[in-house]
Amino acid sequence: MATKPRSIFEDVSQQEAATPARAKPGAAERASAAARSAIAAWLKILFALVVVMIAVGGLTRLTDSGLSITEWDLVTGAVPPLNAEQWQAEFELYRQIPEYQLQNRGMSLEEFKFIYWWEWGHRQLGRFIGLVWAIGFVWFALRRQIPAGWTPRLLGLGALGGLQGAIGWWMVSSGLEGTMLDVASYRLATHLGLAFVILGLIAWYVMRLGRSEVDLLQARRVREHGLARLGAIMIALVFLQILMGALVAGIDAGRSFTDWPLMAGQIIPDNSFVMEPFLSNFFENAGLVQFNHRILAYIVLIFGVVLWLRARKSALGRVRLAHGWMMLALAVQVVLGIITVLYAAPWQLAIAHQFVAVLLWVAVIRARFSSAYPQAQSVREV
Template sequence: MSERRSIFEEVSDETPKQVAQPGAIDRGRRGARGAIRVWLMMLFALVVIMIAVGGLTRLTDSGLSITEWRPVTGAIPPMSEADWQAEFDKYKQIDQWQLQNRWMELDDFKFIYWWEWGHRQLGRVIGLVWALGFAGFLIARRIPPGWTGKLLIPGLLGGVQGAVGWWMVASGVTQGEGMTSVASYRLAVHLGLAFAILAILAWYIFQLGREERDLMQARRGKEAKLFSLSTGLLHFAFLQILLGALVAGIDAGRSYTDWPLMGGQIIPPNPLMIEPVWRNFFENPGLVQFIHRCAGYLLAIFAVVVWLRGRRSAHARTRFAFNAVLAAMAVQIVLGIVTVLYAAPWHIAILHQAMAVALWVLILRARFLSLYPVSTSLRGA
């Protein structure tokens, strides 16, 4: 017999109440944001290493040691002395050996060959890491909505970069044309594309570090003027990177080793000595280095202007980001001067290039925070 129940007893179906959980709407749609971010960080690190290895390949004059473009079979290096001799014989046919490196023996050739082979091999590794990661997340259906096309872009640009790399090398693999290095403007395109890929990866990493709802809310507090100025600074820095590639392409950094003057003058001697005149802007070492210096001064001034605006931001992390940009800019200027004074030895030159990468990423970070500021509560402050 059932027990009597009081008329005042609360009637309940004894079903536990559902507790609202914030963010439940996007939880099922967020995809593997954390895992994708780690994958992109791996690609980012590999691209940074690739830029450094590419710089060392240029500084050691190794870029023309492999005279053919074999995207698949080129992954296998020479396996016997006969194979090595065959590669060396191909190298002997081009102008760089005929005009510059006739002193080389087989062992000397092996040194520059391994640098270029390693550079190309690293490119293959980057392509493989991207392809495996993209395919894995796509098959598992773990890519967040709207991100499939975005994640496809670095892979496509990586393929273009491989073709641009050979287009660059082909400009120096010549016979009877007097070319002992690659065309400087092609080197600039190659390096510029590498920095563009790096920027895309960095931006995606910044975005995936925060939830979509957080980014949407932060976007409402966008500091439009600061974002515009930092975008201009980013473009100016990119131009300076391209000018630096022109300097590296013709070893212009070793042409005048005094500072602040050049050959005892403000403007270097014979700035327009090559005919036609336009070629001086690409091939005249004195003029190319002069333009790179002047652009550096203007970039530094503009960086101070942007920093003065950035320090007025209401957000502590944004202010810190622009402080970091100014500090990196100061270090880069000092490295640039030291590089010139010591005639661009490889260890200082590669440090100057590495600092350019760091400065580039710091500008991107500051720009990102001006678009998506992180608010700090009074308690947090």
């Protein structure tokens, strides 16, 4: 069938009205950016909750509350004792463990309730974090907003959260038998270490989601490889120091030697290797554990200064700035650590030291990200 010729004066608006509306250019990109932004916001909420969880966990340990609940009931354990009979039953379970028999014998029911509520709150917060993760993941999955390749990453966070709960009980169970008055320090270090792994992954994911995949791909082509490698080493050193800090906290080694830079007037305490078997000194000997924590702190500080000086040579202002913040956090943490030792680790300083460790951890990861994925900047920012 012949097509009627169009006049060059024909009103094109009539034909546009007759044709189906098409998506505007860039609509898919905008939708993808909106989805990435929403997921990043959800992850930031999870990050904040994990930070609070670490602080509550620290206070639970400092108040000797971690062994007050002697069973792990994932569902029914969410309901606290509701009457006098149930409270007495929980108290009787606690009175059977070594911590009560060897340390807290004669504790009243009201004193037990104080430590019980700390541990109960710690566990409920863990359940709440799991719920926030599950609701967020299902929401974004049903709306098909999860970017390609991100489903395994987000599922992995949930799996690590579940593993953290299991490790938490593995940690608590170590203090329920024998002559243990506290949980095993190496299990505490495992528990805290995994919390920081989760924090680190969330922080890295938020940084990635803040930029498009195309932008990240282009940034990889101009990454500062030497600086990125040094940054990876710095991350490993800081993580190892966090584990060492957990060992110190697990046996209250921070209160055993309150002078600095020496320890009881010595470089290394005389009784640093007296325990048998020999390897137990590295986990249970207060002198050696604190000595190792101090020595590693010096190593981290020296390496951090080297990394910072190397970053100052970068042509990118944002890379220099990120490493500057890292160096500031490191300096504050070192000074705070010394003050905490000198004042025998009161709970206020101990929690502050732990919180600054979170800031340092994120600052180190951010610095490494800045060199691994350099961001384009204007001439004024150089």
